[in-house]
Amino acid sequence: MDFELTELQTDLAEGMRRLCQGEFPLERVRAAEGADRVVDRAGWRRLAEAGVFNLALPEASGGVGLGLGETALVFEELGRALVPGPLVASHLAAGLVGGAADGSVVVGVVEDRPTGEGHPVPVVIEHLDDLDVLVVLTEHGITSVEPRSLGPTRLRRPMDPLTPVWAVPDLPEGRPLGGPEEAARWRRDGAVLTAALQIGMAAWTTELAVGYAKQRRQFGRPIGGFQAVKHLCADMAVRTEVARCAVHAAAVTVDQAGVGDAVVAAAGAKLLADEAAVANGRSCIQVHGGMGFTWEVPAHLAYKRARVLATQFGTDDRLAEELGRSLAEQAPGVR
Amino acid sequence: MDLRYTDAEQAFRSELRGWLAATLPGLPPKPPAEDWPGRRAYDTHWQRLLFDAGYAGVDWPVEGGGRGSTPVEELIFKEELERAHAPYVGVNFVGLLHAGPTVIAEGTAEQRRRYLPSILKGDEVWCQGFSEPDAGSDLASLRTRAVRDGDHYVINGSKIWTSHAEVADYCELLVRTGADDSRHRGISWLILPMDTPGVEIRPLTTIAGSTEFAELFLDEVCVPVANRVGDENDGWRVTMVTLSFERGTAFVGDLLEAVELLSATVALAQRTGAWSDSAVRSQAGHLRAELDALWALTKRNVSQAARTGVPGIGGTFFKLAYSETRHKLGEFSLSLLGRAGLAAADLDGADGHGPLPAAAMVEDWLRGISLTIAAGTSQIQRNIVGERILGLPKEPVPSAAPSPVA
Ligand SMILES: Cc1cc2nc3c(=O)[nH]c(=O)nc-3n(C[C@H](O)[C@H](O)[C@H](O)COP(=O)(O)OP(=O)(O)OC[C@H]3O[C@@H](n4cnc5c(N)ncnc54)[C@H](O)[C@@H]3O)c2cc1C
Numbered sequence: 001m002d003f004e005l006t007e008l009q010t011d012l013a014e015g016m017r018r019l020c021q022g023e024f025p026l027e028r029v030r031a032a033e034g035a036d037r038v039v040d041r042a043g044w045r046r047l048a049e050a051g052v053f054n055l056a057l058p059e060a061s062g063g064v065g066l067g068l069g070e071t072a073l074v075f076e077e078l079g080r081a082l083v084p085g086p087l088v089a090s091h092l093a094a095g096l097v098g099g100a101a102d103g104s105v106v107v108g109v110v111e112d113r114p115t116g117e118g119h120p121v122p123v124v125i126e127h128l129d130d131l132d133v134l135v136v137l138t139e140h141g142i143t144s145v146e147p148r149s150l151g152p153t154r155l156r157r158p159m160d161p162l163t164p165v166w167a168v169p170d171l172p173e174g175r176p177l178g179g180p181e182e183a184a185r186w187r188r189d190g191a192v193l194t195a196a197l198q199i200g201m202a203a204w205t206t207e208l209a210v211g212y213a214k215q216r217r218q219f220g221r222p223i224g225g226f227q228a229v230k231h232l233c234a235d236m237a238v239r240t241e242v243a244r245c246a247v248h249a250a251a252v253t254v255d256q257a258g259v260g261d262a263v264v265a266a267a268g269a270k271l272l273a274d275e276a277a278v279a280n281g282r283s284c285i286q287v288h289g290g291m292g293f294t295w296e297v298p299a300h301l302a303y304k305r306a307r308v309l310a311t312q313f314g315t316d317d318r319l320a321e322e323l324g325r326s327l328a329e330q331a332p333g334v335r
Numbered sequence: 336m337d338l339r340y341t342d343a344e345q346a347f348r349s350e351l352r353g354w355l356a357a358t359l360p361g362l363p364p365k366p367p368a369e370d371w372p373g374r375r376a377y378d379t380h381w382q383r384l385l386f387d388a389g390y391a392g393v394d395w396p397v398e399g400g401g402r403g404s405t406p407v408e409e410l411i412f413k414e415e416l417e418r419a420h421a422p423y424v425g426v427n428f429v430g431l432l433h434a435g436p437t438v439i440a441e442g443t444a445e446q447r448r449r450y451l452p453s454i455l456k457g458d459e460v461w462c463q464g465f466s467e468p469d470a471g472s473d474l475a476s477l478r479t480r481a482v483r484d485g486d487h488y489v490i491n492g493s494k495i496w497t498s499h500a501e502v503a504d505y506c507e508l509l510v511r512t513g514a515d516d517s518r519h520r521g522i523s524w525l526i527l528p529m530d531t532p533g534v535e536i537r538p539l540t541t542i543a544g545s546t547e548f549a550e551l552f553l554d555e556v557c558v559p560v561a562n563r564v565g566d567e568n569d570g571w572r573v574t575m576v577t578l579s580f581e582r583g584t585a586f587v588g589d590l591l592e593a594v595e596l597l598s599a600t601v602a603l604a605q606r607t608g609a610w611s612d613s614a615v616r617s618q619a620g621h622l623r624a625e626l627d628a629l630w631a632l633t634k635r636n637v638s639q640a641a642r643t644g645v646p647g648i649g650g651t652f653f654k655l656a657y658s659e660t661r662h663k664l665g666e667f668s669l670s671l672l673g674r675a676g677l678a679a680a681d682l683d684g685a686d687g688h689g690p691l692p693a694a695a696m697v698e699d700w701l702r703g704i705s706l707t708i709a710a711g712t713s714q715i716q717r718n719i720v721g722e723r724i725l726g727l728p729k730e731p732v733p734s735a736a737p738s739p740v741a
Contacts, residue, residue, distance in 0.1 A: 113674075113685075120606050120684035120691060124674040155678035157544070159697060165677045169685070218473040226730065228714035285542075286707060286714075289471050290496045293542055293705050300542035311674050317614070 003248070005073070013073040019050050020081035026298060029082050033161040036154065039085040039106055039130040048103025052078070052087065053094045061095050067255035068189060072196040072247055079200025082301060084162040086127050088193045088313070089135060092186050096177055097133050097144065108147070109135045109186070111313075112171055126308070128152050128166040136174050141183050143174030160304040184263075189254065190313040191266040195247045195273035198309055199240060201302045202276040205284035206236040208299060212288055223287070232283045239276040246272045264326045271319040277306035338634065340407070347404075348411045354388055355419040362422075368545065371426075375460060375502040378425030382457030391455040392435070394582065399439030400451050406582040406641040410633070413587035423588050426499045430454040430461035434507040436580040437524070441565045441573045450505070450526070462503035464494040464527065464551055465574075465739040471496075472715050474509075474739065475519040475571065479553060481510035483567075487557045488512075488525065490533075494551040496709075496739075500536050501549060503529050508558075513568045524570035526562040533557075543701040583636030583650060586657060590633065593661055594626050596699060599692055600668040606688065609671055618667055625660040629653065648724050655716050658706035665700035672696055710739060 005013075023043045032038040047053070055071045057063020071091065078087055089109035090100050099105030108131040113123050125134065131147040152166035159165075210233050213224030223229045250269035253262045281303025285292035292299050310316065340348070362381070366373030385391045393412045395401020404412065416423055424431045435454045438446055453459040470477040479492025490510055497506070506527040513521015527534070533556040538546040565573035601619050604610040636649035669676045672693055679697035681690035707713040721727045 119608065120686040120688065121673055121675045122682060122685040124677050124682075126677070153682070155680040155682060157679040157694075157697075159677050159679070163677070167682045217469075218471065219476075220473075226714065228717065282704070285704060286712070289708055289712060290466065293708055295540035295542055295544065307669065308677055311677065315670070315673065317612075317670065 003252075009070060009073055012070055013077060016050065016052075016074045016077040017080075019046065020077055020083065023047075024081045024083050026082070029084065029162065030298070030301075032084065036129045036164055038162050038164065039127065041106075043083075044085065044106065045103040047078075047083075047087075048101065050074075053091050053103060054101040056091075057095050057101060062101060063094070068192060068251040069248065069255050072192060072251040075193045075196035076200040076203070076244075076247075079197030080204040082162065082201070082204075082298075082305060084127075085130060087197070088190055091193060092190060093133070093135060096182075097135070099132070105132045106130050107133045107135060109137055109190070110171070112136055112138045122167045122169060123171055124155070125150075125152065125166050125168060126163050129164065135177065135186075136171050137183055137186055139180070139183065141179045142177045142186060144177050145172055145174040160301070160308045162301065163305065163308050187313060188263055188266045191270040191319075192247065192250045192254065194309050194313045195243070195250070195266075195270040198270075198273035198277035198306060199244045199247055201306055202236070202240040202243065202273070202280040205277075205280040205299060205302045206233065206240050208302075209233050209236060209280075209284045209287040212291075216289075229287055232287055236280045236283050239272075239279060243269070243272040243276040261326070264323065267314065267319040267322050267326075270314055271316055271323070274306070274310040274316055278303070278310060281306050340411070344407055344411060347408050348415060351390070351412065351415050352419070354390070355415060355421055358384060358388070359419060359421055371499075371502050371546075375426050378422060378427060379457035379460065381422040381425070382427065382431075382455070386456045392431070394432075394580070394584070395435065395455070396439060399435065399447065400455055401439075406584070406637045409582060409584050410587060410637045413584055414591065417588045417591040426502050427454070427457075427460045429463045429498070429503075429507065430459065430505075432585075433463060433577055434461040434505070437507065437573060437577040438564060440576045440580070441524075445561075446526070446564060459504040460499065460502055461505045461507060462497050462500045462529070463739055464497050464500075464506045464508040466496045467493060468495050472712060475522070477509055477511060477522065478515075479508070479510050481512050481523060481525065481558070483512075483560070484557075486560050488560060488563075490525075490527075490553045490556040490558060492553050494553070496539075496548050497536075497551050498548045500529070500551060501538060501546075505529060506551070509570055509574065512570075517568070519571035521568050522570040523567050524564045524573040525558050526564065527556070527558055531556050531558065541701075542704065543698060581650060582640035583633060583647075583653075585650070586653060587633060589661075590626065590629055590657065593657075593664055594630075596664060596668065596696070597622050597626060599695070600664070600671055603668070603692065604671050606684070606686065606691075607671065607673075615671070622660065622664055622667065625656075625663075629657055629660065632656070648720075651716050651719050651724070654706075654710070655713060655720070658703075658713060661703045661706055665696075665703045668696045669700055 023046050051064050052074060054063040055066050055074060056068055059065040086106065086108040090107045093107035094101035097105060097107050100107050108127050110123060110125045113119060113121060128147050134145045134147045136143045136145055150168040152168045155165045155167055213229050213233055214222050216223050246269040250265035253260045253265040284299040285303060288297055288299055291297050366377050382391065392401030393404045394409045397403035431454060435451060438450050465474060467477050467479060479490065479494065481488040481490045506529055508525045508527040509522050510525055511521055512523040533554040535552040537550045539548050539550060540546055604615050609615045632649060632653050636647060636653065639647040639649065675682060675691045675693045676697055679694045681694045684691050718730060722729050
């Protein structure tokens with residue numbers, strides 16, 4: 001057992017960080033705020049060339065043949081750079097939807113809403129105008145749907161200005177892409193990769209807060225010298241690191257047979273990564289004081305994105321309940 | 336301890352209720368959130384209606400032209416307004432809650448005559464220029480400089496987070512008149528007419544996308560010495576005096592709004608079916624207990640102010656506890672909205688029972704984030720509780736006071 005990163009893994013993450021710095025600097029990403037379309041097609045293809053979508057695809061199918069562990073490291077970097085667009089769905093679709101792997105086709109995903117009569121929340125879909133293909137995830141499998149056939153309504157004032165959203169009355173049947181096993185893979189790996197995006201953001205907001213706490217002075221000293229601020233920053237770092245280990249462990253548990261229950265690990269990782277990203281977004285704003293409440297300072301973007309990602313591939317309530325159930329199943333004796 | 340209202344208090348309430356019922360239906364429709372001139376017109380019109388009915392300045396002493404009500408009547412006033420969904424102080428919160436009371440307490444007879452009636456009648460709006468880019472929590476380090484030149488001050492510097500600056504006629508401005516390092520001993524309180532040459536306003540956008548606050552740049556701005564309230568270099572004390580007008584009712588409207596938000600959230604949970612989950616019910620129950628307790632704390636604070644004439648420490652307790660509760664409530668409503676909360680838009684429910692209240696809930700969550708920052712951050716408030724109330728040893732540097740409003 002050696003749970004440290006290999007040199008290859010470290011290089012992969014560093015390479016992705018450099019790519020994001022070159023292709024997705026914050027000013028460029030922010031230029032799309034409020035737009036209907038936020039995916040930069042040229043940048044998307046650059047991501048594809050770097051392996052973002054085909055990293056885990058077997059070499060025989062034209063992929064790189066690495067695992068979810070490596071992919072999670074790459075997604076952490078994408079999260080930290082706030083790269084907008086349906087990254088996770090497009091990655092999961094590689095090998096299933098033609099063009100997803102090479103970045104020429106942008107694929108989104110939506111979970112069909114909870115069944116049951118009269119549920120009031122309509123289907124809400126991210127990035128619809130950017131999508132070439134929409135994958136619908138249900139209990140029974142996944143289907144593909146033509147995004148423009150849905151009669152969507154664009155919702156004003158999206159929570160995250162870089163995640164435009166649409167409501168649609170109903171989802172059509174769609175063309176079958178996979179059965180229950182494929183759907184289960186989407187849920188599990190989708191949770192892990194979304195969690196990776198979240199810890200990337202949690203790490204980034206920690207750095208933003210720490211940087212500001214060192215530089216901003218009040219009462220004649222850096223605010224980071226006050227315990228109240230120092231402890232906010234320390235908690236951010238701890239949450240990030242704990243969640244990061246959970247995410248890496250979940251990814252490796254998917255890759256390596258026999259090391260644990262991958263579904264349980266994925267649920268736990270997503271749960272903690274959501275919490276870390278959301279709580280850190282909030283603390284980052286707090287450390288920035290009045291500046292944190294401005295649009296200009298990017299803390300709110302991470303906070304809002306974290307809230308959006310927390311609704312994808314399992315909400316905290318659902319994940320926590322799933323985890324609770326898994327404990328009961330393992331518990332010896334009394335049922 | 337008696338929670339029953341006296342006959343006189345009940346009479347005050349029912350008279351007010353009658354007036355609200357008769358008056359509110361005649362109000363024009365509310366202007367859109369970003370229509371600032373429209374909002375100014377709406378809020379000042381409402382103030383004029385209050386004035387004509389004798390309800391302007393309920394919380395102002397009689398010598399300032401106010402109604403001189405008791406703290407309990409003030410509580411009832413704010414409670415009834417909120418319950419009737421009436422407007423409140425709106426864009427002139429600084430004039431009505433802060434600058435006006437300061438002029439009453441510390442202004443000259445001439446200043447009172449000139450400025451107070453027009454606040455009460457809704458003719459003039461004020462904003463607050465206290466905070467600076469480098470002086471937030473540490474307000475006493477402010478650097479905007481006022482240099483005496485005959486019967487004028489010449490002012491250079493900048494202010495930040497000035498709420499509603501764009502629609503204000505006057506600004507209560509704190510300036511440095513003493514030596515650079517004089518801290519709170521070298522500050523003066525000035526009345527700055529916003530149309531003075533050299534005043535530049537640059538709007539700032541909040542994380543909710545609103546331009547409700549701004550930066551003020553002051554370049555060779557001339558203000559008559561006659562516009563100074565209180566003595567030169569005595570502005571810090573002048574500002575502190577205003578705080579003693581606070582009688583524990585500052586958050587009454589907010590608190591009742593939170594109670595309504597909780598009801599709306601429970602209604603949403605019933606509509607989505609989440610209410611069948613016992614964890615959801617117990618979270619709602621917890622929030623109810625907290626909001627009820629905060630209402631009781633408000634009554635305690637108001638009663639203390641009525642007896643002693645000064646606000647107790649309860650205000651600090653309230654602000655800290657309330658901002659935590661409000662945060663939990665925001666998280667709770669967002670989690671129940673689920674994916675309907677991905678936009679601040681009232682999308683139509685798929686159940687045919689009309690729109691889901693996503694716009695109000697998301698907006699509320701966003702605005703709620705400022706509660707732990709504005710008017711003294713939670714960190715500063717905790718220092719105040721720890722050091723001034725509990726007598727714990729001080730941090731290596733003094734904790735801040737007073738905090739700007741808003
Ligand atoms: C919505 C809104 C409206 C506002 N309206 C107005 C207005 O109309 N007029 C006006 O003058 N001001 C206004 N303000 C400004 C507000 O009062 C300041 O933002 C606030 O006092 C904090 O100052 P700051 O932003 O400079 O943060 P900073 O003081 O820089 O604080 C940054 C962080 O450091 C922490 N910190 C600082 N000092 C200490 C310490 N000693 N111990 C522990 N922690 C510390 C803070 O808690 C915070 O987390 C408004 C602010 C907001 C958000």
